[in-house]
Amino acid sequence: MRVVLxxxxxLLRDGLTRTLQEHGFEVIAAVDNGPALLKTLLEEQxxxxxxxxxxxxxxxxxxxQAALEARRSRPALPVLVLSQYVDQLYAHELLAxxxxxxxxxxxxxxxxxxxxxxxVRTVAAGGTVMDPQVIARLLxxxxxxxTTAQLTPRELDVLALMAEGRSNAAVAQTLFISExxxxxxxxxxxxxxxxxxxxxxxxxxxxxLAYLKR
Amino acid sequence: xxxxxxxxxxxxxxxGISLRGALADIGRCQLLSLAALAxxxxxxxxxxxxxxxxxxxxxxxxxPAAAALRRTSDRYRxxxxxxxxxxxxxxxxxxxxxxxxxxxxxxxxxxxxxLGDDGFWHDLRWAWAEPWTGxxxxxxxxxxxxxxxxxAAVQPFTWRILGDGNWxxxxxxxxxxxxxxxxLLGLGFIAAxxxxxxxxxxxxARWSRRLLAAPHTTELVRRIEHLAGSRADILDVxxxxxxxxxxxxxxxxxxxxxxxxxxxxxATRLLDRDPPAARALLHEVRATSQRALxxxxxxxxxxxxxxxxxxxxxxxxxxxxxxxxLDVHIEVALPGRLPAPVESAGYFxxxxxxxxAAKHSGAPEVRIRLSHxxxxxxxxxxxxxxxxxxPDGSGLQGVRRRLDPFxxxxxxxxxxxxxxxxxxxxxxxxxxxxxxxxxxxx
Numbered sequence: 001m002r003v004v005l006x007x008x009x010x011l012l013r014d015g016l017t018r019t020l021q022e023h024g025f026e027v028i029a030a031v032d033n034g035p036a037l038l039k040t041l042l043e044e045q046x047x048x049x050x051x052x053x054x055x056x057x058x059x060x061x062x063x064x065q066a067a068l069e070a071r072r073s074r075p076a077l078p079v080l081v082l083s084q085y086v087d088q089l090y091a092h093e094l095l096a097x098x099x100x101x102x103x104x105x106x107x108x109x110x111x112x113x114x115x116x117x118x119x120v121r122t123v124a125a126g127g128t129v130m131d132p133q134v135i136a137r138l139l140x141x142x143x144x145x146x147t148t149a150q151l152t153p154r155e156l157d158v159l160a161l162m163a164e165g166r167s168n169a170a171v172a173q174t175l176f177i178s179e180x181x182x183x184x185x186x187x188x189x190x191x192x193x194x195x196x197x198x199x200x201x202x203x204x205x206x207x208x209l210a211y212l213k214r
Numbered sequence: 215x216x217x218x219x220x221x222x223x224x225x226x227x228x229x230g231i232s233l234r235g236a237l238a239d240i241g242r243c244q245l246l247s248l249a250a251l252a253x254x255x256x257x258x259x260x261x262x263x264x265x266x267x268x269x270x271x272x273x274x275x276x277x278p279a280a281a282a283l284r285r286t287s288d289r290y291r292x293x294x295x296x297x298x299x300x301x302x303x304x305x306x307x308x309x310x311x312x313x314x315x316x317x318x319x320x321x322x323x324x325x326x327x328x329l330g331d332d333g334f335w336h337d338l339r340w341a342w343a344e345p346w347t348g349x350x351x352x353x354x355x356x357x358x359x360x361x362x363x364x365x366a367a368v369q370p371f372t373w374r375i376l377g378d379g380n381w382x383x384x385x386x387x388x389x390x391x392x393x394x395x396x397x398l399l400g401l402g403f404i405a406a407x408x409x410x411x412x413x414x415x416x417x418x419a420r421w422s423r424r425l426l427a428a429p430h431t432t433e434l435v436r437r438i439e440h441l442a443g444s445r446a447d448i449l450d451v452x453x454x455x456x457x458x459x460x461x462x463x464x465x466x467x468x469x470x471x472x473x474x475x476x477x478x479x480x481a482t483r484l485l486d487r488d489p490p491a492a493r494a495l496l497h498e499v500r501a502t503s504q505r506a507l508x509x510x511x512x513x514x515x516x517x518x519x520x521x522x523x524x525x526x527x528x529x530x531x532x533x534x535x536x537x538x539x540l541d542v543h544i545e546v547a548l549p550g551r552l553p554a555p556v557e558s559a560g561y562f563x564x565x566x567x568x569x570x571a572a573k574h575s576g577a578p579e580v581r582i583r584l585s586h587x588x589x590x591x592x593x594x595x596x597x598x599x600x601x602x603x604x605p606d607g608s609g610l611q612g613v614r615r616r617l618d619p620f621x622x623x624x625x626x627x628x629x630x631x632x633x634x635x636x637x638x639x640x641x642x643x644x645x646x647x648x649x650x651x652x653x654x655x656x
Contacts, residue, residue: 060524085511087521088536089529108504137537144539 001124004046005030006037006063007082008055016050016110023117034062041070041077048124052107053083053090064090076101080123083107091134095209100202103129103165122165128205129165138163138212147214150192158185163208167201239411240359242297243352246418249289250349256283257341273325277311280328280337284308287337290344290422300419303436305333305428332429340425348418355414358407365400369393444618451615459513466509474502518558526550527557527591528584531564540572540597541579548586556642559620560584560591563613567595567636570609575599575634591640601632613638 003025007013010032017027029040033056041049049070055062067079080103081094094102103123109131110116119129139160142148151159154175161171168186172179190197195207259279266272294300309327312320328334365382373380373387373396380387382396428436481495514520522530528546535542551557564582571580577599585592604610605626614624622640 054524084507085515085520087533089521089525089533092536106507108507111500111503141537141539 001047002026002028002044003120004028004037004040004044004049006032006034006049006051006055006066008032008052012052012107019110019113019116020050020120023113025120033057034066037063038066038069041066042073045074048078048080048120050080050082050120053081061090064093068093071097075099076126078123078126079103080105080120080129082110086131086133088134088137091130092213095128095206095213098206100128100206101126104134105129105131106133118170119165127165127202128209130163130209132160132164135160135163135212138209142212147211148193151189155185155189155192158182159189159208162186162189163205163212165205233408236408236411239297239415240355240408242293242415243356243411246293246352246415247349247356249286250345252286253290253341253349254345256286257338259283260338260341267325273321276325276328277308277321280308280334283337283341284333287340287426291426294419294422298416298419300416300423302419302423302426303428303433305336306331306432308334332432336426336429340422343425344422348421351414351418351421355407355410358403358410360407362400362403362405362407365396365403367400369396369400447615448619455517459517462509462513466513467506470502470506470509474499474506477502519561522557522561523554527552527560530557530561531582531584534561534565534568535582538568538572538580540568540577542568543579543581545581545583545585548584548591552586552591553642556591556620556640559616559622560593560638560640563616563624563638564593564595566609566613567593567638570603570607570636571595571597571599571634574603575601575632577632586642589641589643591642592637593639594635594637596633596635598633600630601628601634602630603628603634610636 001024003020005013005016005020005027007016007030013030013032017030020027028044028046031037031040035057037049037051037055040046049067051063051067053061053063055066064081067081071077071079075097076099078101079094081090082105083090084107086104086106091104094104101123103119105116105119109119122129139148139156148156148159157175158171161174166174168179168182172182175182187197189195193211195211198204198207256279260276260283263272263275263279266275288304291302291304294302309324309331312324361383369382369387370393373393376387378388383399385392385396385399387393387396477495477499481492481499484492484495519530519533521533526548528544528548531546532544535544552560564584568580568582571577575597577597579597581594581596583592583594583596603626605628610624610626616622617624617638617640620640620642622638624636624638626634626636628634628636
């Protein structure tokens with residue numbers, strides 16, 4: 001799988017390249033600034049891009065802008081965005097297209113290699129991955145607004161993991177329950193929140209996120 | 215409504231074009247003409263007291279007379295602000311009464327201080343001029359309306375009785391056609407009077423400001439005192455902020471790094487002897503490192519929210535809105551980026567106002583408008599909640615302290631039953647030609 005990597009700190013760029021290569025990815029370009037990223041994304045047509053939000057020359061949201069720009073000319077270009085902090089506005093902008101193949105994670109998450117690699121693969125396959133912090137804040141808000149009041153605590157746990165973009169299997173593993181139990185919870189959640197159930201994993205994630213953002 | 219500060223009274227001005235507004239203005243003109251009697255009375259008291267100074271009794275009479283005059287002039291200052299938005303800077307307070315009040319030397323000192331007080335003489339000059347300038351001016355629209363009423367509402371019924379020589383202005387009213395002409399002319403006078411009233415009030419306010427405004431030096435002294443005060447506040451706030459950052463680093467990230475070092479050391483020792491235990495410790499190190507990063511993130515967010523640095527005030531407020539459980543409607547009309555300190559002050563102020571609305575208003579939605587007009591950033595936060603917000607609550611005091619160094623103002627309008635509108639203004643230039651458009655969030 002061909003990956004483009006954008007990260008301006010040499011140590012992190014180096015470490016990420018090695019991690020990705022160890023897990024069978026081909027890092028076709030590792031760039032350190034926004035304009036080079038945009039050019040590479042458009043020319044190289046990678047299977048997935050791993051992008052740090054804050055890049056030179058402006059050291060603001062250069063990476064995000066380049067990724068969004070590239071997705072305008074090539075919709076659904078898979079991009080996993082990494083950042084030292086997560087902001088709900090950036091999550092909104094990344095999800096705005098509604099076509100998936102997008103990820104938004106705190107940089108800390110790369111220390112958990114298997115989960116990070118899973119996230120890269122999910123995004124490359126057209127899925128959606130959101131950082132637990134983004135979801136946690138959405139849930140706090142839904143709780144205050146009362147839009148998830150009818151869910152049991154267990155269902156809320158399942159909802160959170162589902163919104164992060166985890167598969168049923170991953171949810172089951174995290175919560176130490178069986179996959180059939182997860183399926184049961186999921187069905188209950190969809191009925192209670194009146195979300196159209198969908199067999200397609202990515203549609204399911206996007207529907208849940210759309211509900212939480214209401 | 216909070217105490218009006220310089221420069222913010224304009225916010226509350228109503229355009230005086232409606233009939234009701236014009237009638238209210240006529241009423242005010244009437245009030246001004248009558249109040250001239252009080253001005254005249256207070257002025258006469260003071261002059262009397264001054265004339266009696268040589269015989270000693272003036273010493274006793276002067277301070278209360280001066281205080282009465284000051285109360286009168288203060289009332290005029292209040293009217294000028296409320297009616298026309300014209301701010302007349304108040305003079306220094308009059309010299310205080312001696313304690314105990316029977317102390318004769320204290321009384322001498324008070325009278326002497328009074329005689330050396332610029333504000334006192336300004337008041338007296340005004341008291342002499344107002345009855346035959348301001349009051350006469352205010353009487354013009356009044357006279358027009360009253361004479362108009364005589365023509366339009368009285369003449370039609372009385373012209374038959376009044377008989378010969380019944381002139382209304384230039385019309386000799388002796389027949390139905392001339393009566394109708396007088397009626398029309400009377401209506402014209404009324405219209406002219408109503409139209410002239412707002413302009414007359416503005417003119418009167420300007421004239422009062424010329425006579426009553428504190429001398430330039432007083433304003434400068436006051437300004438210097440204010441600057442010294444706000445500078446001391448800034449230094450205090452800054453020092454407290456640095457202490458907080460130092461403590462947060464010391465108790466947070468730094469402590470966690472030390473703990474990580476110790477755990478890593480332990481893991482290294484266990485590596486050969488007990489690999490599973492070593493692995494558990496390494497997992498612990500990873501968890502600690504994530505908590506340290508979280509600590510640092512929170513610290514950075516409190517100092518300068520990254521989104522504010524990245525995107526500027528408009529998007530930073532949009533981000534706030536996304537975290538709020540209220541429905542927040544945002545209108546942004548900003549000409550690109552503003553100076554960083556202004557953005558920061560504006561952001562934290564809006565954050566506080568939004569949090570207040572979420573906590574106290576009980577309203578389901580909030581409206582936030584950001585604009586840059588007349589060289590100032592202006593932000594309004596409005597909710598349709600229960601109102602009755604305390605303008606001196608600690609949160610709002612904090613907002614005022616943040617705005618103070620910029621000469622910024624915060625006006626809270628929150629009648630019981632709502633709606634609550636908080637308006638803040640920070641004078642500043644915009645620094646970039648880039649324009650961010652307006653939009654809303656869900």
